[in-house]
Amino acid sequence: MWKRNNVQKMIAIALGVMMLTGCAGGEQPTQSVQTEPAAASENTEKAGSNGQDSEKEQVTIQYWHQGTSQADTEFTQKCIDSFEEKYPYIKVEATGMSSTISDQETKLNAAVLSDTYPDVIQLVLAEVGSRGALGDFEKLDGYVEGWEEKEDLFDSAYEMGKYQGEQVALGIFPNPQVYAFRKDKFVEAGLDPENPPATWEELKNAALALTEREGDKVVFAGLDIPSIDSSLVFTEPYMRSAGSAVIDELNLKPAFTDQGAIDAFTFLGDLAQMNVSIPHDQQKGDERPFMKGMSAISNLSPQQLGQYMQDNPDAELGYLPVLSKDGSEPGISFCGYNLIAMGATSKHKEEAWLFMEHMLSNEIVWMRTEDFKVPIVKKSLEEQFIQSGDEELNKAVISYVESGKGKATVPWISVYNKYVSVAYEEVINGKKTPEQALKDALAQLEKEIQ
Numbered sequence: 001m002w003k004r005n006n007v008q009k010m011i012a013i014a015l016g017v018m019m020l021t022g023c024a025g026g027e028q029p030t031q032s033v034q035t036e037p038a039a040a041s042e043n044t045e046k047a048g049s050n051g052q053d054s055e056k057e058q059v060t061i062q063y064w065h066q067g068t069s070q071a072d073t074e075f076t077q078k079c080i081d082s083f084e085e086k087y088p089y090i091k092v093e094a095t096g097m098s099s100t101i102s103d104q105e106t107k108l109n110a111a112v113l114s115d116t117y118p119d120v121i122q123l124v125l126a127e128v129g130s131r132g133a134l135g136d137f138e139k140l141d142g143y144v145e146g147w148e149e150k151e152d153l154f155d156s157a158y159e160m161g162k163y164q165g166e167q168v169a170l171g172i173f174p175n176p177q178v179y180a181f182r183k184d185k186f187v188e189a190g191l192d193p194e195n196p197p198a199t200w201e202e203l204k205n206a207a208l209a210l211t212e213r214e215g216d217k218v219v220f221a222g223l224d225i226p227s228i229d230s231s232l233v234f235t236e237p238y239m240r241s242a243g244s245a246v247i248d249e250l251n252l253k254p255a256f257t258d259q260g261a262i263d264a265f266t267f268l269g270d271l272a273q274m275n276v277s278i279p280h281d282q283q284k285g286d287e288r289p290f291m292k293g294m295s296a297i298s299n300l301s302p303q304q305l306g307q308y309m310q311d312n313p314d315a316e317l318g319y320l321p322v323l324s325k326d327g328s329e330p331g332i333s334f335c336g337y338n339l340i341a342m343g344a345t346s347k348h349k350e351e352a353w354l355f356m357e358h359m360l361s362n363e364i365v366w367m368r369t370e371d372f373k374v375p376i377v378k379k380s381l382e383e384q385f386i387q388s389g390d391e392e393l394n395k396a397v398i399s400y401v402e403s404g405k406g407k408a409t410v411p412w413i414s415v416y417n418k419y420v421s422v423a424y425e426e427v428i429n430g431k432k433t434p435e436q437a438l439k440d441a442l443a444q445l446e447k448e449i450q
Contacts, residue, residue, distance in 0.1 A: 056089035059351050061119040066338060068096035075371050083358045090351045101126065108136070119346040120355050123169065125160060125337050125406045126413060132163030133411035138342040140167040143353045149378075153360065156404050157377045160337040163409050165250045169341035172359060173374040176335040176400035177233055177299045178393075179320035180308075185210055185220075185296040186318070198321045200238075200267055203297075207276040210296040218278050221289050224298035225272050225428070226282035230421045231407075233334050234282050234299060238264035240332040240405055241325050247408035247416065254445055256420060257438045263325070265427045265434035272428035299334075302373065302397065319396035322403045335404020375401050412449045419444045 065076050073096060080092045097104050101124065108131065111117040117136065131137065144150050144158075144167060157171030183193040189209045197203040207222035229235050239246050244260030247253070278289040285291065290298030291308055297320070300308070309315065324331040340359055342352045358364060365378050369385065375397050376385045386394045407413055423437035432440070 058089055058091065059348050060091040060093060061346070061348050061351050061355060062095065062116075063092050063120045063122075063355065064095045064097055064118040065122040066097060066124065067099055071371070072096055075368070078367065079359060079364055082363065083355055086358070087351075087354060090354065092355060105130075112136070115345065117343040117345050119343050119348055119352040120340060120359075121343060122172070122338065122340050125339065125409070128161060128163055128169050128339060128341075129409035129411050129413055132168050132409060136341075136344060137163070137168035138344045138346065138349060138352075140170065140342065143342075143356075144170075147357065149357075149360070152378050152380050154377050154379065154402055156335060156401060157337065157339075160335075160406050160409070161339050161341070162249070164252065169339040170356065170360060171337040171377055172340050172365075173338050173368055173372075173377060174335050174401045174404065175301055175337065176333060176375065176397060176404050177237075177301060178305065178333075178396050178400050179297060179299050179323065180290070180305060180317050181297045181320060183316040183318050189296075193318050196318055196320045197323070199324050199327050201326070203320075203323060204267075204271055204274070207271070207297065208274060211276040213275070216275065218275060219294075221278045221295035222276040222297065223271070224280065224288055224290050224295045225268070225277035227279035227425070227428070228281040228283070228421070229424055230281075230283055230417060232417055232421055232424070233336075235264070235268065235420075235424050236405075236407075237323070237332055237334045238268060238325075241323060241329075242267075243325075243329075247410055249408050249410060252410050254416065254442055257435075257442050261438055262434045265424070265438065268424070269427040269430070269434060273430060302375070305393070306373070317393070319393060321396075322399055330403060333400040333404045334406065335401050336406045377401075412445075415448050416445055419448075 063076075063080070065072065067073075073094075076094050076096070080094060083092060084090065095118070097107060104127070108117070112134075123131070140161075153170065154174075156174065158167065160171050161167055161169035181193070181196060186193040186196070186206075189206075191206055191209060197206045203223065210220075210222035211218060212220035226234050236246060239256065239261045242260035242263040244258050244264065245255040246261065248255045278294060280287050280289055285301070285304050285307075288298055288300070288304070289295035290300065291304065291311075293312070305317070309317070322331040322333045340356055342349060342356065346352050360377070362378055362381060365376055366381060366384070368374060369376055369381075369388075376382070382398055386398065388394065408416070410416070419441040420438070423432075423441040426432040426437040427434050431437075
């Protein structure tokens, strides 16, 4: 675990990465990247580093960031101060946005109408699809191509920032869901805590061995299987690990009735019918049986792990590898992201890109990790991150981030969540077969989005 004297601070700061709301809107083309952005950035940086800033015209860019707390504001100001010291001819004016997605949508819509959209914006993953469909963001492919540190950024930080295959945002910090387990319960059940489950079958067998019942009532769950998963954070990794595309993001089409999705729903339905869990809502972290000391295995965010360790300072936790369906192919975890993008209407794109580079520099990435205790997104910082606290946990976090996939970047993601989560509940409660439940969800989704 990260050093426990930092745990309380970690818990106090919410990431807000997984705001799962879609926004309907017609697709509009984004502005094209200016020619040779990398060269322009290089020339600008040289001007800043050789004392010629007095010859540069003063420029002011607008940066809108997530959160209005004191911690958010202070961190943002530290980033701006170090940037303006490096580029004194660029002034950055920061504005904190409400963490409520509806408030953000209202503010962004007003900015579009008044032509005051920010040059650089920090956004949640859902907005890559909702605002990407409206043409809010500048395409970044040309800028990234000339970025000296492009190979150092995690692949998932790129993938989560694509809308219909084009780079419109870059991930600045991830929020993975990590499968944790109680080592003491493994020992009591005769399981080896140094050799935890790595496949679906091994997970099922472990859940059976760990479950404690009084009659038919589960009094200690072998595994947290949510009875409600409205965001599909629990469910989607099984679908993707079984080979389902879930959603064809390039063509904006549902793709969750394939055999991979059926296999995943079949497994989860069978697992739920084995009576190894206690009903709970995936979105209500405080109600998670694991958090109450009533479960042996659960998928948890870093914040929830921090809360658990604060409440149970003597507990020994282990971490499952990213689960594979049968060991033949690597598994896929769930990892949300907070990202950064450039406004398509920015009049200072070169300066905006310089600021984005700064926000993804090792200096700022590590400062963010120290201040907020969030995982890193740079490969060159992996070893430093692992050694900065509980090595076992930090290695697991990196693994879940690197293999992670968040919500699809489509404008109707909230509608998809609504119908497929119902299909999940129908299957685990034995009301429909996986094939029928997914087929019905597809029909309802297509009817609504068309």
